[in-house]
Amino acid sequence: MTDPGVLYYKEDPVEILKGGGRLPISNFGPNDYSLVSKAVSENLAQLDPSITETTPVQAAVFSIETVHVMHSFQSDMLCVSENGSGKTIAYLVPVIRAALSNQMLAANRRGPGVLIFVPSVEKAEAVHYTLLQLTVDMGLKIELLSGNVDFIQNPKFDIGVCNAHEFEIYINGTRKVTQLDLSGVRLVVVDDATESLKWEHHVELYQKIRTLTRARFYFFSSTMESSDAFHSLFNYENSYCYLHGDTNAIPAKVQTVFWEIMISHLPLVYVDETGKINTFPTLDSDFLKPCNPCDMLYYAVNRRREKLPNTRFLIFATNATVADFLAVKLKKLKIPACAYHDRQNTKERKENLIEFTNDTVKVLVTTEELLRRDVQNVDIVINFDMPLSYATFLHRCHCVGRNGKKAIVVTFIDKMTKKIETRQAIATLVQKTPKEDIPPFLKNFSFFKTLHRTSS
Numbered sequence: 001m002t003d004p005g006v007l008y009y010k011e012d013p014v015e016i017l018k019g020g021g022r023l024p025i026s027n028f029g030p031n032d033y034s035l036v037s038k039a040v041s042e043n044l045a046q047l048d049p050s051i052t053e054t055t056p057v058q059a060a061v062f063s064i065e066t067v068h069v070m071h072s073f074q075s076d077m078l079c080v081s082e083n084g085s086g087k088t089i090a091y092l093v094p095v096i097r098a099a100l101s102n103q104m105l106a107a108n109r110r111g112p113g114v115l116i117f118v119p120s121v122e123k124a125e126a127v128h129y130t131l132l133q134l135t136v137d138m139g140l141k142i143e144l145l146s147g148n149v150d151f152i153q154n155p156k157f158d159i160g161v162c163n164a165h166e167f168e169i170y171i172n173g174t175r176k177v178t179q180l181d182l183s184g185v186r187l188v189v190v191d192d193a194t195e196s197l198k199w200e201h202h203v204e205l206y207q208k209i210r211t212l213t214r215a216r217f218y219f220f221s222s223t224m225e226s227s228d229a230f231h232s233l234f235n236y237e238n239s240y241c242y243l244h245g246d247t248n249a250i251p252a253k254v255q256t257v258f259w260e261i262m263i264s265h266l267p268l269v270y271v272d273e274t275g276k277i278n279t280f281p282t283l284d285s286d287f288l289k290p291c292n293p294c295d296m297l298y299y300a301v302n303r304r305r306e307k308l309p310n311t312r313f314l315i316f317a318t319n320a321t322v323a324d325f326l327a328v329k330l331k332k333l334k335i336p337a338c339a340y341h342d343r344q345n346t347k348e349r350k351e352n353l354i355e356f357t358n359d360t361v362k363v364l365v366t367t368e369e370l371l372r373r374d375v376q377n378v379d380i381v382i383n384f385d386m387p388l389s390y391a392t393f394l395h396r397c398h399c400v401g402r403n404g405k406k407a408i409v410v411t412f413i414d415k416m417t418k419k420i421e422t423r424q425a426i427a428t429l430v431q432k433t434p435k436e437d438i439p440p441f442l443k444n445f446s447f448f449k450t451l452h453r454t455s456s
């Protein structure tokens with residue numbers, strides 16, 4: 001196990017994982033602490049690919065769990081580890097352990113025992129699916145509280161996989177929805193914590209659950225920015241914190257580039273009555289002047305496909321309408337593309353995703369929704385719309401470059417924009433980018449420049 005990361009209890013580093021340290025747990029085989037039951041260990045081995053050895057984040061979590069078991073002790077946990085490092089299994093194993101030990105108390109319980117919160121329908125479905133695979137024949141009752149599923153009828157279950165956006169209804173109850181009794185919840189996992197805590201109503205939700213239960217909270221995230229929301233939820237006095245690698249860094253094999261666009265320019269690429277695509281002269285030169293983002297997108301995708309037809313693109317748009325518009329526009333320009341976002345119904349979304357994963361379509365236009373999924377083999381990410389937070393930018397960078405694969409992230413930037421939040425995002429991006437990687441058009445970017453010009 002290379003690069004073990006650092007584990008802290010409260011604020012002090014704990015020598016728990018370093019080579020030869022106290023409790024290095026490097027595999028999912030049976031161990032003295034019953035962290036992984038035989039059934040879970042076998043189910044993990046059955047997965048494709050088979051899971052037998054722990055990744056650093058998994059080893060860290062199991063070490064913490066060992067302390068919990070040995071000393072009949074409970075604490076909060078924060079795990080920050082990059083995308084694709086195995087956080088899902090890292091928390092599902094303790095979730096299953098907690099649910100199994102909770103089962104003995106189930107007779108007295110009137111509600112769920114463990115809750116997992118994720119910030120999107122897609123991620124909830126993916127986590128639910130993995131959980132079902134890991135708990136085959138274990139007699140645990142697992143519910144998906146997210147998306148287009150029927151509202152649960154029996155409020156007593158062992159593990160709930162919940163979409164934090166939709167959970168409020170289960171706390172308050174309605175005529176159709178049974179209010180959940182959360183007093184028996186012993187463990188709450190918040191996945192993609194940075195993303196989730198951006199939403200005020202998620203923070204309120206977790207605070208409420210804190211007051212209704214005696215649960216410990218495990219937060220998992222691939223980036224972590226210190227925030228008041230997090231401080232208000234996390235029990236610093238009694239907590240483990242695990243940090244792996246440079247979690248707020250762009251993956252080593254990912255090249256980030258910034259292209260200047262001008263939203264105010266009219267699009268010049270169009271399909272005429274004969275079906276011919278008309279471009280404009282600069283599209284044929286390697287140096288492209290700032291142009292309309294749709295033209296720039298066509299240029300980026302088309303040029304690359306001419307040279308490398310198998311290139312797979314993931315394009316990010318801010319909202320569903322823009323994503324649909326771009327997919328249609330690309331199709332008209334003879335570039336097969338499909339959209340994927342949370343305004344589509346489940347069937348449509350699944351079909352589009354399958355087209356992309358099967359490689360039938362090589363261009364997928366999406367909103368944030370897809371970030372939480374394991375998107376495979378993407379070569380180029382295009383930020384058609386500028387991500388408004390650096391954490392989102394990092395998340396998008398982490399969609400590629402998994403397993404050391406080379407990739408490019410292209411971000412379209414209109415430095416003349418008057419939108420304050422976009423200017424703020426550009427300023428942050430410039431500040432965080434190494435000097436040598438900042439393109440000339442952004443070298444003298446100032447948050448105030450255009451704003452001043454407008455107001456004067």
Ligand SMILES: Nc1ncnc2c1ncn2[C@@H]1O[C@H](COP(=O)(O)OP(=O)(O)OP(=O)(O)O)[C@@H](O)[C@H]1O
Pocket residue numbers: 049050051052053054055058081082083084085086087088089221222372373374
């Ligand atoms: N111990 C392991 N050995 C081999 N493969 C693993 C192991 N743990 C997880 N994986 C695989 O690694 C991939 C990424 O795992 P996972 O989605 O849990 O990462 P993550 O850290 O949660 O990423 P994200 O932050 O993007 O959600 C999955 O395909 C998973 O099956």
